[in-house]
Amino acid sequence: MTSPDIAIIGGGNAALCAAITAAEAGARVLILETAPKPYRGGNSRHTRNFRCxxxxxxxxxxxSYTEEEYLADLIKVTGGKTDEGLARLAIRTSEECLPWMEEHGVRFQPSLSGTLSLARTNAFFLGGGKSLVNAYYLTAEKLGVQVEYEAAVTHLELDDDRVTRVDYTRHGQTHTITPKAVVVASGGFQADTDWLARAWGPAAKNFLIRGTPYNRGVVLADLLDQGVEQVGDPTQCHAVAIDGRAPKFDGGIVTRLDCVPFSIVVNKDAQRFYDEGEDVWPKRYAIWGRLVAAQPEQVGYVIIDAKSLELFMPSVFPPIQADTLEDLAEKMGLPADALVQTVSAFNDACGDTSGFHPTELDGVTTTGLTPPKTNWARPITEPPFYGYSLRTGVTFTYLGLKVDETAQCAIGNRPVTNLWAAGETMAGSILGQGYLAGFGMTIGTVFGRIAGKEAAAHANAN
Structure with missing residues (x-):
């Protein structure tokens, strides 16, 4: 397509929602996806649910799950660092998104059980994010949306208050198009580890990137350099603690470990450093990446015993196992005496465990221990003992393009008349810090649809 009405940069959930919505409004749409076809979909192919x-x-x-409860959950994890107007827009609109998703090929399944506790709040995709992405691509194709894979956008030319051209490379050739409207949905910059290191310092070199290696922030940097309004802190991101044996890139959601609430977590000196039982896991899993990042060598270690092994989603790599804590410490490279002392102090601080309930806040807490464990605190006494190493796994960064309620970008106080953004590239407009399970898909779906609608209206009028 030499002159599409709308160019959509990116190929994940937000981009596809924008493309489908714009095509249904009569616009000719071209998706420019940096990844090869088998790896299309960005981080969306690693997702599994949508908070609704x-x-x-x-x-x-x-x-039911009301707007006020949803917002309270978001404010709790972000510490209030959110744009409440945009947050409420995303939350309120999510209700109509679920049937829209079903109408466009997405299928759902009953909630997963265990520590996730999400049957009321999160709708799980049948077949996971890869199935969602494939369903949307099939729908987009039927609507006439064109897709170019391995199409790396290098520059958007801004002339005063509008984008006049889009430059990209594909198979070694340089291409230029002049769409009437542009939607940027190309994610954060997390796969550019040099950029991460500039923000975080050298510690970032030890981070693992859970998602696609193609989200390098090229378009984001290009637009910010030209004065497009930014939002968010470059050190803030969706960062979780993942299995330390995960690959550097693209390990996906299977590398996440859900065992923390039933464990103690120690650093390389075998010292605990945070309350493992602070809240149910979907509201706390996303803080652990930053916690681990602050520890020596950016590593942590989970210690559990036999009675906790079946209480969480199975790990993709089997845990390290030993019949004694001393042997477990040796296998994990931890100081044995210190680990035994830490576990002993924890066990001594545990009290009545009769109220233990693995899927709810149970108030089974420690006494006189710093830091405390405020829920699910049971002594680690039953062999064999198990351990996992933890590393910081970055999903996406929050530095992004600032948008308004129509998903439109701006320079100063002036809107860029034909530029919209959706998904992780603008999620920092709502997520100042922290994360809520399934909320990234909510932002992408809501603002993808808004951006597609607005871009199509602009293109159809011009």
Whole structure:
């Protein structure tokens, strides 16, 4: 397509929602996806659920999940660092998104069980994010959306208050197009580890990148350099603690470990450093990447015993196992005496465990221990003992393009008349810090649809 009405940069959930919405409004749409076709979809192919407000049961979701409760959950994890207007827009609109998703090929399944506790709040995709991405591409194709893979956008030319051209390379050739409107949905900069290191310092070189290696922030940097309004802190990101044996890039959601609430977590000196039982895991898993990043050599270690092994989602790599804590310490490279002392102090601080409930806040807490463990605190006494190493796994960064409620970008106080952004590239407009399970898909779906609608209206009028 030599002159599309709309160029959409990126090929994940937000880009696809924008493309489908714009195509249904009659626009000719071209998606420029940096990845090869087998790896299309960005981080969306690693997702598995969508956090959704609803009044009463909706699709696979049970009970209800109100706007106010959803917002309270978001404010708790972000520490209030959010744009409440945009947050409420995302939350409120999510209810209508679920049936829209079903109408466009996405299928859902009952919630996963265990530590996730999400049957009321999060709708799980049948087949995971890869199936969602494939369904959307099939729908987009039927609507006439064109896709170019291995198309790396290098520059958007801004002339005053509009984008006049898009430059990209494909198979060694340089191409230029002049769309009427542009939607940027190309993610954060997390795969550029040099950029991460500039923000975080040398510690970032030890981080693992959970998602696609293609989100390097090229378009983001290009637009910020030209004065497009930015939002967010470059050190803030969706960072979780993942299995230390995960690959450098693209390990995906399977490398996440959900055992922390039932464990103690120590650093390389075998010392605990945070409350493992602070809240249910979907509201706390995303803080652990930063916690581990602050430890020596950016590594942590999970210690559990036999009675906790079946309480969480199975890990992709088997845990390290030993019949004694001393042997476990040796296998994990930890100081044995210090680990035994830490576990002993923890065990001594545990009290009545009769109220233990693995999927709810149970108040089974330690006494006189710093830091405390405020839920699920049971002594680690039953062999064999198990351990996992933890590393910081970055999913996406929050430095991004600032948008308004129409997903439009701006320079100063002036809107860029034909530029919109959706998904992780603008998520920092809502996520100042922290993360809420499934909320990235909410942002991408809501603002992808908004951006597609607005871009199509602009293109159709011009």
């Amino acid at each position: 407000m609803h009044h009463g049961p909706l699709g696979p979701l049970v009970d």
